[in-house]
Amino acid sequence: MPEAKGRIEFTETGLGGILRLYRLKVPPNQREYSWTEKEVTTLFTDLAKAISNDRSEDYFLGTIVTIPKSPDLLEVADGQQRLATTAILLAEIRNYLRPSESLIAESIERDFLMDIDREKREHVAKLTLNLDDNEFFSRMIRASRDADRPQPTNHSSHKRIKDAFSLAKKHVTRIVAGFDKKDHGDILNRWIRFLEYGAQVILLKVPTVANAYKMFETLNDRGLKTSQADLVKNYLFGQAEERLSEVQQKWARMRSALETLEEEDITVTFLRQAMIAIRGHLRESEVYEKVQEKAKGPSLSVQFLAQLETMASTYVAIFNPEHEKWNQYSDSMRRAIQTLNLLNIRSMRPLMLAVA
Numbered sequence: 001m002p003e004a005k006g007r008i009e010f011t012e013t014g015l016g017g018i019l020r021l022y023r024l025k026v027p028p029n030q031r032e033y034s035w036t037e038k039e040v041t042t043l044f045t046d047l048a049k050a051i052s053n054d055r056s057e058d059y060f061l062g063t064i065v066t067i068p069k070s071p072d073l074l075e076v077a078d079g080q081q082r083l084a085t086t087a088i089l090l091a092e093i094r095n096y097l098r099p100s101e102s103l104i105a106e107s108i109e110r111d112f113l114m115d116i117d118r119e120k121r122e123h124v125a126k127l128t129l130n131l132d133d134n135e136f137f138s139r140m141i142r143a144s145r146d147a148d149r150p151q152p153t154n155h156s157s158h159k160r161i162k163d164a165f166s167l168a169k170k171h172v173t174r175i176v177a178g179f180d181k182k183d184h185g186d187i188l189n190r191w192i193r194f195l196e197y198g199a200q201v202i203l204l205k206v207p208t209v210a211n212a213y214k215m216f217e218t219l220n221d222r223g224l225k226t227s228q229a230d231l232v233k234n235y236l237f238g239q240a241e242e243r244l245s246e247v248q249q250k251w252a253r254m255r256s257a258l259e260t261l262e263e264e265d266i267t268v269t270f271l272r273q274a275m276i277a278i279r280g281h282l283r284e285s286e287v288y289e290k291v292q293e294k295a296k297g298p299s300l301s302v303q304f305l306a307q308l309e310t311m312a313s314t315y316v317a318i319f320n321p322e323h324e325k326w327n328q329y330s331d332s333m334r335r336a337i338q339t340l341n342l343l344n345i346r347s348m349r350p351l352m353l354a355v356a
Contacts, residue, residue: 007207008204008205008206008207009204009205010202010203010204010205011202011203011205012200012201012202012203013200013201013203014194014195014196014197014198014199014200014201015061015064015082015083015086015195015199015201016086016090016112016192016195016196016197016199017196017197018064018074018083018201018203019083019086019087019090019111019112019113019126019127020111020112020196021072022072022073022074022126023072023073023074023115023124023126023127023128024066024073024074024075024076024083024126024127024128025069025073025074025075025076025127025128026075026076026080026127026128026129026130026134027075027076027077027130027248028130028131028248030076030077030080030130031130031230031233032129032130032132032133032155032156032157033080033081033084033129033133033137033157033160033161033164034081034157034160035081035084035085035160035164036160036163037163037167039081039085040085040163040164040167040168041167043082043085044089044167044168044171046059047059047191047194047195047199048171048175050194050198050199051190051191051194051198059198059199059200060200060201061082061199061200061201062079062082062201062202063078063079063201063202063203063204064076064078064079064082064083064201064202064203064204065077065078065079065204065206066079066203066204066205066206067205067206067207067208068205068207074205077206077234079201080127080129082201083127084127084129084137084161084164085164085168086195086199087112087113087126087127087141088140088141088161088164088165088168089168089171089172089195090108090112090113090192090195091108091113091140091141091165091168092165092168092169092171092172093108093172093188093191093192094108094109094113094144095144095145095169096169096172096173096176096184096188097184097185097188098144100181100184100185101184101185101188104185104188104189104192108192112126112196113125113126113141114126114141114142125137125138125141125142132155132157133155133157133158133161136150136152136153136155136158136161137161140161140162140165149162149165172188175187175188175191176188229265229267229268229271231288232271232287232288232291233251235288235291235292235295236251236291236295236301236304236305237251239295239296239297239298239300239301240298240301240302241297241298242298243298243299243301243302246302246305247301247302247305250302250305250306250308250309251305253309253312254305254308254309254312255267257309257312257313257315257316258270258312258315258316260316261316261319268284268287270311270312270315271287271291271308272284272287273315273349273350273353274308274311274312274315274350274353275287275290275291276350277311277350277351277353277354278294278307279294291304311353313325314353315349315353318337318340318349318352318353319341320337321334321335321337321338321341322334340352
């Protein structure tokens with residue numbers, strides 16, 4: 001059935017039901033898979049409690065925000081962590097059942113994990129992640145044995161994905177522990193049905209990117225509180241309109257530069273310190289508000305992100321005395337940068353950024 005144009009629609013459904021009914025695509029520049037052991041374990045534990053207490057009627061997992069691209073393809077603006085982790089759990093249930101319950105395992109793969117793209121004439125994953133994660137995630141989903149799985153690369157998100165698969169595998173083993181092996185198929189089939197119908201979410205379908213990012217501003221993803229960086233990114237994407245691709249590219253280049261520092265929450269730290277250099281002192285909680293004041297509409301959003309992209313390169317340089325930026329200065333500059341980094345005076349960074 002074709003999607004209605006120009007209006008927001010919502011449906012109450014199960015997380016697994018979304019995977020079954022649609023192909024789902026995370027935008028190329030959306031954030032990577034971010035859930036750690038804490039969030040993955042929390043979801044699995046909550047699901048187990050809901051099933052054991054027969055709470056399928058009132059178990060609610062929040063809202064999934066999407067943009068319909070075709071009758072069967074939804075772009076995911078908010079909710080990829082929950083959808084990806086649900087797919088991971090279903091993949092491990094499939095892997096466990098494949099030797100003894102091949103028909104159930106086959107149905108899991110056909111209904112929730114893989115699809116056939118008739119135009120491309122190939123098998124494709126039901127859920128496509130961002131540019132950094134998709135190939136690794138897809139190979140993990142397709143692999144039935146540990147020996148067939150790819151090794152994590154230098155992307156921290158790949159390690160988180162692999163850890164989530166390991167946690168899911170252990171969880172499936174716990175589900176069936178203590179039961180007769182002949183009953184394992186029935187027990188895990190109950191989980192499959194619960195994921196499809198009982199793990200309830202509100203599926204929002206909004207007509208435009210701007211609508212989706214506006215929704216994202218008001219919703220928190222389950223398990224990880226929406227950070228200032230996520231809010232800033234989605235605000236700027238929502239303001240970009242016809243210049244969205246420019247804004248996405250500049251944000252991606254800024255992130256790529258910052259990630260070379262391998263510091264936790266580096267994007268949030270940089271945004272705050274960059275805004276201090278531009279506007280004066282502010283708290284982390286005020287970053288989003290100040291960005292809203294500075295970047296309104298497509299032109300200002302592009303200009304602001306161009307400024308951030310340039311500042312990100314400079315920010316990286318102040319951590320590295322060997323950076324090419326210092327080639328035009330005397331050796332005393334490199335020694336000064338090295339000394340400041342050894343002292344690790346974080347409060348000096350906005351001043352260093354402004355001066356540089």
